[in-house]
Structures are given as structure tokens and as C-alpha cells.
Amino acid sequence: MARVHGTVAEGFEGVLEEFAAVAAVEEDPGAQLAAYVHGRKVVDLWAGEGISGDSLHALYSSGKGAAYLVVALLVQDGLIDLDRPVARYWPEFAAAGKDRLTVRDLLAHRAGLIGADGGLTTAELADDRVLARRLAGERPFWEPGTGYGYHAFVIGALAGEVVRRVTGRTLQEVYEERVxxxxxxxxxxxxxxxxxxxxVPVRPLLPREQASAASMGPAPDSLMGIAFNLHAxxxxxxxxxxxxREVRALGPASVGSVGNARGLARMYAAALGEVxxxxxxxxxKPDVLAEFTRPTSSGLDLVTGERDHFLLGFEAQARRYPFLGADAFGHSGxxxxxxxxxxxxxxxxxxxxxxxALGGGAGAAENVRLAAAVIAAAAR
Incomplete structure (x- = not known):
């Protein structure tokens, strides 16, 4: 049985029990769990050989949450108007029928610009500025604004270029300085x-899971295949x-974040209030937070098939965890x-x-019981 390390605040012992139960059934445990309540850290746990509370993991799309916070800060500053066309900030984006798409629609994954014909190289995916230049001239995979679908590998570069055009600095630089x-x-x-x-290097699925994952995988020429660059x-x-190392050094906002549970939880605690x-x-500010946490796109995600997938940029967490409030916001990795x-x-x-984790793109299954335990303890 995997040994669990760390601490929980009084009243959160049930979270420790749930985390220990999850670690006990994992064939290769190696995880961290952290939580704050009203700015106070109440959970700080980890398990697995070679894992500590300070270990850094590849967290992929978790970085999208940081990207949306940066955009929200610039909206708050009055530098970005959500209802102006992206092309007003980034003229080259107007190519191939994208001239009227607004920043709001871009953040809502309504651009249809989920990838590129022929696929993208690793070098392009690793560098948001290079990727933005490539995408500016690309054709959308559906008429912009008419539907929405997860821009899995590219939304950070697209939002980041808007940030760069209005500040003269990359999204990564603004995130470092402001957040x-x-x-x-x-x-x-x-x-x-x-x-x-x-x-700590990320490890692939267990061998017994790989065949199942392959059988469930999307066709390379499907919208999901294109969004995840499987057609390259x-x-x-x-x-x-x-x-x-190149990817970790450049930190592409869509898929290149690195950190630990402590850092991620603290970021969202800071978004809510005083830590x-x-x-x-x-x-x-409350009005900007409300703007980014109300439902924006209803119906089915054209890429993932998930219903009512997004708020403004952020994933709608109450769709996955019904015990959360309707305005709960965040992102999986x-x-x-x-x-x-x-x-x-x-x-x-x-x-x-x-x-x-098998099927973990929307958050591994154990998040349901772990998050429910945290919410229950907080309510008590």
C-alpha cells in the first residue's frame, strides 16, 4: 500500500482517508492533492515513490486556466474589449474569413481554428509565437462563431497573441509578473x-490500458483527431x-504547464480572494470574475462531444462535478x-x-470522490 504524506486541517480527515484509498488501488501511485478554503490551505497531501509535495509535474492543459486569468486581468485593466474583433488587435488573424470573430468568441472556443491542414510540428506546438503566426493564415474547420469545439493545442497561442499585441509582452511574461x-x-x-x-517525468498509460486507449481513440481526420494533432x-x-526540456522551457500555454498541486490550488485561491x-x-474584481464564470457556449462541443463544456475560456466544472456551484471554474490536464x-x-x-489516466483528459475518475470529500469537509 502506498504511504500518504502531508497534512490536513482539522475537519478534513475524511479527505486524507479518500486520498489514501485512491493511492492504495493505484498500480503506480504518484499524485498530489491540495486545497484551500477561503484562502486558507486545508489539504496538502502526496503519495508515490519519488514524489514529494514539492515535485513538479507536467500538467498540460492546466495552463489554460493561467492563460484565461491573464486575459481576464487585461480585460479588468481595460486593455482588451471582449466584444471587439480579434483582428482589431491582431490584423493578420483576419485571413480566411476570421475577420469578424470577437475575443469573446475566441475564448469560447468558437473560432473553428482547432489545428492546421497537414498538422503541426513539435517545434510549432512548443512555441506560442511561432504557432500564432502559422494559425493566423489558416482556414477554420467550421464557420467562425457558428459552433464551439475544444481548441486543445492552440487556444493558449491564440489568446497569447492578443495579449502580446496589447501589452508588447508574451502571455508567459505577463503571467510571471502579474500572477x-x-x-x-x-x-x-x-x-x-x-x-x-x-x-518528475510523466509516464504513459499502464501496458494493460494502452490497447483500450487505442481502440477508443479518435480517427486522425476527425475534428478531435485534428484538435489533438493526430493527423500530423x-x-x-x-x-x-x-x-x-524545450517544451518545459518555453511553456506553451495550451499544453506546456509544469507545477504541483500546491501551486495550482494557490492560483485558484488567489483568483477567489485573499490568500x-x-x-x-x-x-x-467581482464583475470581471462574474463575466468569466457565466455559461457562454451551450450544446455539444464539436470536438469532444461534451455538453455545455465551457464558461468563458474556463471549463464549466459543475458539469463534471454536480456538487459544485454553477460558476465553478477551472481546467483539467x-x-x-x-x-x-x-x-x-x-x-x-x-x-x-x-x-x-485512462480517459483522464477530463480529469481522472478519482477527482469525483476527492473533490466531493473536500467540498463536504468545507461545508462542515
Missing amino acids: RAPHGLDFYLGLPEEQEARY TPPTDLVAFANA AGAGRGPLL AVGAQSFADPASGVAYAYTRRRF
Whole structure:
């Protein structure tokens, strides 16, 4: 049985029990769980050989949450107007019928620009500025604004180019200056060389799971296949991609984040309000937070098939975890990681994994019981 390390606050012993139960049934345990309630850290747990609370994991799409926070800050500053066309900030984006698409529609995954004909190279996917230049001239895969679908590998580069055009700085630089450094977050969009020793390489699915995953995988020429760059030659290998130092160094906002559960949970705690001991108020004002946490696109996601998948950028967490408030916002990561903030309960939650989970793209299955235990404890 895997040994569990860390601490929980009084009243959160049930969370420790649930985490221990999850670790006990994992063939290759290696995970972290952290949570805050109204800015106070109440859960800090980890398990697995070679894993500590400080270990850094490849967290893939978890970085999208950081990207949306940066955009929200610039909306709050008055530098970005959600209802202006993207092309007003980024003229080259107007090519191939994208001239009228608004920033709001872009963040809502309504651009139809989920990939590129022929696929994207690893070098393009690793560098948001290079990727943005490639995408500006690409044709959408559906008429912009008429439907929505998960822009899995590209939304960070698209939003990031808007950020760069209005600030003169990359999204990664703004995140570092406005979010990560001031709030002391162990969650990076661009991992410094001196932090590399803490990185724990991501591991693939267990051998017995790989055949099942292959049989369930999308066709390369489907919208999901294109969104995950499976139509490229060669198709993108997510394990090799995240384990490449170049990717971690550049920190592409869609798929290149690196961090731990402590860092992710603290980021969402800061988005909600004052973090104990930080001496800083919330990142977002109530009106801006409300703007980004109301439903934006209804119906089926054309890429994933998920219903009512997004708020404004952020994933609608109440769709996956009905015990959360309707405005709970956050983002999952391909290894089964999950992170969110729930304004109704004041909970900020993060779970990270070392190994891919079967079907974990929407957050590994154990997040249901772990998140429910945190919410129940907070309510008590």
C-alpha cells in the first residue's frame, strides 16, 4: 500500500482517508492533492515513490486556466474589449474569413481554428509565437462563431497573441509578473532551468490500458483527431512532448504547464480572494470574475462531444462535478489532473498525477470522490 504524506486541517480527515484509498488501488501511485478554503490551505497531501509535495509535474492543459486569468486581468485593466474583433488587435488573424470573430468568441472556443491542414510540428506546438503566426493564415474547420469545439493545442497561442499585441509582452511574461511571482505559485508557464531537478517525468498509460486507449481513440481526420494533432506526420506523442526540456522551457500555454498541486490550488485561491499570509487581495474584481464564470457556449462541443463544456475560456466544472456551484471554474490536464475554484464554497482544489489516466483528459475518475470529500469537509 502506498504511504500518504502531508497534512490536513482539522475537519478534513475524511479527505486524507479518500486520498489514501485512491493511492492504495493505484498500480503506480504518484499524485498530489491540495486545497484551500477561503484562502486558507486545508489539504496538502502526496503519495508515490519519488514524489514529494514539492515535485513538479507536467500538467498540460492546466495552463489554460493561467492563460484565461491573464486575459481576464487585461480585460479588468481595460486593455482588451471582449466584444471587439480579434483582428482589431491582431490584423493578420483576419485571413480566411476570421475577420469578424470577437475575443469573446475566441475564448469560447468558437473560432473553428482547432489545428492546421497537414498538422503541426513539435517545434510549432512548443512555441506560442511561432504557432500564432502559422494559425493566423489558416482556414477554420467550421464557420467562425457558428459552433464551439475544444481548441486543445492552440487556444493558449491564440489568446497569447492578443495579449502580446496589447501589452508588447508574451502571455508567459505577463503571467510571471502579474500572477506567478507575486503570489508565490509553484506553477509555471516556462520552467526555469534551476527548477529542473524537481521535475518528475510523466509516464504513459499502464501496458494493460494502452490497447483500450487505442481502440477508443479518435480517427486522425476527425475534428478531435485534428484538435489533438493526430493527423500530423508523425502524430503528437503527449508523453514525449511534455518530457522534452524545450517544451518545459518555453511553456506553451495550451499544453506546456509544469507545477504541483500546491501551486495550482494557490492560483485558484488567489483568483477567489485573499490568500492567508500573502498580503494581497483577489486577482479579479467581482464583475470581471462574474463575466468569466457565466455559461457562454451551450450544446455539444464539436470536438469532444461534451455538453455545455465551457464558461468563458474556463471549463464549466459543475458539469463534471454536480456538487459544485454553477460558476465553478477551472481546467483539467491530460494526465488526469484537475483544478478549479468554487465561489459558492470558497474552495480552491488541485489534483496532479505522474502517470496518464485512462480517459483522464477530463480529469481522472478519482477527482469525483476527492473533490466531493473536500467540498463536504468545507461545508462542515
